[in-house]
Amino acid sequence: MVLKIYGNRFSISTRLVATVCEEYKIPYELTSLNLLFKEHKKEEYLKHHPYGVVPYIDDDGFVLYEIRAIARYIATKYRKNAAVPLFPDPITExxxxxxxxxxxxxxxxxxxxxxxxxxxxxxxxxxxxxxxxxxxxxxxxxxxxxxxxxxxxxxxxxxxxxxxxxxxxxxxxxxxxxxxxxxxxxxxxxxxxxxxxxxxxxxxxxxxxxxxxxxxxxxxxx
Amino acid sequence: MVLKIYGNRFSISTRLVATVCEEYKIPYELTSLNLLFKEHKKEEYLKHHPYGVVPYIDDDGFVLYEIRAIARYIATKYRKNAAVPLFPDPITExxxxxxxxxxxxxxxxxxxxxxxxxxxxxxxxxxxxxxxxxxxxxxxxxxxxxxxxxxxxxxxxxxxxxxxxxxxxxxxxxxxxxxxxxxxxxxxxxxxxxxxxxxxxxxxxxxxxxxxxxxxxxxxxx
Incomplete structure (x- = not known):
């Protein structure tokens, strides 16, 4: 299943996550929320991201927020996908x-x-x-x-x-x-x-x- | 060689690093700097910590600053020492x-x-x-x-x-x-x-x- 990003197309944080997906060659799909309508503050969104900021990801049912955590997650789970290592192995290095x-x-x-x-x-x-x-x-x-x-x-x-x-x-x-x-x-x-x-x-x-x-x-x- | 902490005995960040050393059963030695005399802003200190805040560590010649980085370093390098795992294995978990x-x-x-x-x-x-x-x-x-x-x-x-x-x-x-x-x-x-x-x-x-x-x-x- 394609990794889903729930964010906003103009948000720099959302773009960071999209960039990391690209670096690790992970197909992704962006659902762009309307921030002016405060879609990120609604109950449905807060169920997945209690702090109510964009973005969060859903990787085949695994939900995660905080862009730096998402980047580390992708870097460790999909490390073999990257053209060059962007994150060292925490155990061996x-x-x-x-x-x-x-x-x-x-x-x-x-x-x-x-x-x-x-x-x-x-x-x-x-x-x-x-x-x-x-x-x-x-x-x-x-x-x-x-x-x-x-x-x-x-x-x-x-x-x-x-x-x-x-x-x-x-x-x-x-x-x-x-x-x-x-x-x-x-x-x-x-x-x-x-x-x-x-x-x-x-x-x-x-x-x-x-x-x-x-x-x-x-x-x-x- | 004993892990060295260069910090200050009253600094809460220094105490955090000491606590993590205790949790991983690592003997350590604290050198307490005089912050009022701005010892952490002097050239000798800045060589090891360019931002000039306490603490940094010297683990047998390996120098590291930023308390959250120090904690992760100890947690991954000395993971077998801890009574209970305090940090998961980034690769297998x-x-x-x-x-x-x-x-x-x-x-x-x-x-x-x-x-x-x-x-x-x-x-x-x-x-x-x-x-x-x-x-x-x-x-x-x-x-x-x-x-x-x-x-x-x-x-x-x-x-x-x-x-x-x-x-x-x-x-x-x-x-x-x-x-x-x-x-x-x-x-x-x-x-x-x-x-x-x-x-x-x-x-x-x-x-x-x-x-x-x-x-x-x-x-x-x-």
Missing amino acids: SEKYAKYEQAASAETAYWDKYASNVAQDLVTLPSFGFGVDPSYAQKRLQNLYASLDVYETVLSKQKYIAGDEFSLIDIFHLPYGTLLTSHKILNLLDEDKRPNVARWWKDISALPSWNRVQVQVPDSWP | SEKYAKYEQAASAETAYWDKYASNVAQDLVTLPSFGFGVDPSYAQKRLQNLYASLDVYETVLSKQKYIAGDEFSLIDIFHLPYGTLLTSHKILNLLDEDKRPNVARWWKDISALPSWNRVQVQVPDSWP
């Missing part, structure tokens, strides 16, 4: 796996946390006609810059964020990275300021599966 | 592992994020003589209550946060849960309000290893 989890934890704590704040202040709220105090927004943007300064240090010693191999953790940066660069809020390609971040972002943002998902996420695909 | 990661991701997104805000507003800042706008603090506390309402739903269907077995993910809740209950900011034992959260908290907060670590974390232990 203990130290490599530990470095992956270190990068994953840093991604949530120092990237996603601040990037989501900035997206809220400067993309989402303005799109609904709301605004925030510019000095508050600026302060929150500074947190993200501070994280990127550490990223510059980390990436001066290794090619990708979890080591010298491209991994799921790099992919986790694509949603907010793409959103904030497309709105010209963040310039991740500034070679003068952060040359290693620029090199890394140029590389990972070219990921074909991610870019295919940006163009179109149809209801049933591929 | 794919779906169980996925549910663990789902709970882990929810813990960072809906518990730790809000609990750390509340701790900052109502414990850390006041302890240094600073305060925040009470209405702002109250608003941030409401986010935590909303998460606990979902926890109540989740825990009405299963014994622990990742399923019917006690796991690392339960342990991840102990630092902020203990801090906020000891300061009487949160009453996780309120049976009238959230009976399943109360049952769960009563159970997990009795963990002997965690309680031993609360009493005393000496420089060299055990």
Whole structure:
């Protein structure tokens, strides 16, 4: 049975899950919910995802939410499908796996946390006609810059964020990275300021599966 | 060689790592840094932990930071040491592992994020003589209550946060849960309000290893 994604075609989290499915060559079908009608807050949805955010997946009856958990699940269950390993074997590659989890934890704590704040202040709220105090927004943007300064240090010693191999953790940066660069809020390609971040972002943002998902996420695909 | 923890004896994150070492019966040695002297921001420390927060570990030359990554590393490398499995085998127990990661991701997104805000507003800042706008603090506390309402739903269907077995993910809740209950900011034992959260908290907060670590974390232990 085809893996089902219950999300929204414009949601960056939904697109991340679709990208991971593509990387592991898993056929999937997207059911796009109407978020303005709050379909993700209705009882039927909350039965499967008690926090009421998109997306969740149904893999032949196995239901799972939280995008980073979904990615790890796909990476361990379908690991042989991938063209290149995107996640090490946690048991046999203990130290490599530990470095992956270190990068994953840093991604949530120092990237996603601040990037989501900035997206809220400067993309989402303005799109609904709301605004925030510019000095508050600026302060929150500074947190993200501070994280990127550490990223510059980390990436001066290794090619990708979890080591010298491209991994799921790099992919986790694509949603907010793409959103904030497309709105010209963040310039991740500034070679003068952060040359290693620029090199890394140029590389990972070219990921074909991610870019295919940006163009179109149809209801049933591929 | 004994596993070394570079942290601080009063830091709840350091205590979490010590607890995980205890659960997996790993002898460890704590080097307690002086945070007021900003020893964790000095060049020597930043070489090992570029984000400059405590703790990091050195396991016979293998250096790792981020407490949730450290916990997973110990759980996979030393899995045979534990009295009860606290983390499933990611490869052979794919779906169980996925549910663990789902709970882990929810813990960072809906518990730790809000609990750390509340701790900052109502414990850390006041302890240094600073305060925040009470209405702002109250608003941030409401986010935590909303998460606990979902926890109540989740825990009405299963014994622990990742399923019917006690796991690392339960342990991840102990630092902020203990801090906020000891300061009487949160009453996780309120049976009238959230009976399943109360049952769960009563159970997990009795963990002997965690309680031993609360009493005393000496420089060299055990």
